[in-house]
Amino acid sequence: DQQVKQNSPSLSVQEGRISILNCDYTNSMFDYFLWYKKYPAEGPTFLISISSIKDKNEDGRFTVFLNKSAKHLSLHIVPSQPGDSAVYFCAASSISNFGNEKLTFGTGTRLTIIP
Amino acid sequence: EPEVTQTPSHQVTQMGQEVILRCVPISNHLYFYWYRQILGQKVEFLVSFYNNEISEKSEIFDDQFSVERPDGSNFTLKIRSTKLEDSAMYFCASSEGRGRVGTEAFFGQGTRLTVV
Numbered sequence: 380d381q382q383v384k385q386n387s388p389s390l391s392v393q394e395g396r397i398s399i400l401n402c403d404y405t406n407s408m409f410d411y412f413l414w415y416k417k418y419p420a421e422g423p424t425f426l427i428s429i430s431s432i433k434d435k436n437e438d439g440r441f442t443v444f445l446n447k448s449a450k451h452l453s454l455h456i457v458p459s460q461p462g463d464s465a466v467y468f469c470a471a472s473s474i475s476n477f478g479n480e481k482l483t484f485g486t487g488t489r490l491t492i493i494p
Numbered sequence: 495e496p497e498v499t500q501t502p503s504h505q506v507t508q509m510g511q512e513v514i515l516r517c518v519p520i521s522n523h524l525y526f527y528w529y530r531q532i533l534g535q536k537v538e539f540l541v542s543f544y545n546n547e548i549s550e551k552s553e554i555f556d557d558q559f560s561v562e563r564p565d566g567s568n569f570t571l572k573i574r575s576t577k578l579e580d581s582a583m584y585f586c587a588s589s590e591g592r593g594r595v596g597t598e599a600f601f602g603q604g605t606r607l608t609v610v
Contacts, residue, residue: 389510390501413598422498422585423537423600478535479542480592482599486536 383471385485393493398456400488405450411472413482414443414454415489416465417457421470427454456490464492496520500586500602507576507609515571515605522577525549527550527571527599528561537585538593542568544591583607 384403392398404412410431415423429436429443429452436443442455456463469485496503499518509515528540536541541551545559559582560572569588573580587599 382595415601420603422603423588425598425600427597470537475542475550479527479544479551480535480589480591480599481527481539481542482529483539484529484537 381483383450383469384485385469385488386457389491391491391493392459393459394461397413398454398459398463398490398492400454400456400467400469400490402452402454402459402485403450404452404471406473406483407450409483410474411468411480411490412443412445412452413472414441415468415470415484416443417468417487418465459492460488461482461492461494464490466480466490496528496600498588498600498602499588500584500605502604502605504605504606505608507607509578509609510575512572512574513576513607514586515586515607516574517569517602519569519586520589520600522565522590523588523600524591525589525599526561526563527589528571528587529587529601530554530582531585532579532582533606540571573607576595578609581607581609 413428414426416426417423426443445452466487468487470482472480501516516603525541531537541555542549584605585604589599
């Protein structure tokens, strides 16, 4: 049951260039999409999110694009910095009748920024 | 900055024993969650908790598991009769909720459970 997929397990990008991380989903009922960043021995840290009714959200160096017809979202990081090296998880949120938001995660992409 | 804290950071237990993983969510948050990540696999939802009861659980969260909020601050995950395949990183998370879509969940640093 892979409702959220990240097909690239790893990505290497030169410092200063753009990093593009991709994510595909299959369930059109997701309400919200989020990106989390994870360092070793730490929990996932929220990075940026986008509502299913939007197609773009920008926050500083981070921009998330959503293409609902293709069921695809991407995270752009520009310019990439060495501190961006981490595992990035795409997650999709669905809200239950009780209001809690269950997150369905992708498998993650390990981003390495090369100085 | 408020954060979710989990204890212990690492727990080793013998197969068949019971373990309790502890979490202190962010104080004004209303929704609490447990997720786990088996080594090399994705982060998986286990259970969500709201208003002192389970609001949703996954098929992983069977009778072996239980959650509790024993006081106003702690949120615990109990795993009875642990099995080797319960070895994983367990993450606690909390979110503000209040019906707003997209309120992000804040995660703790995780407890690594090793069943031997």
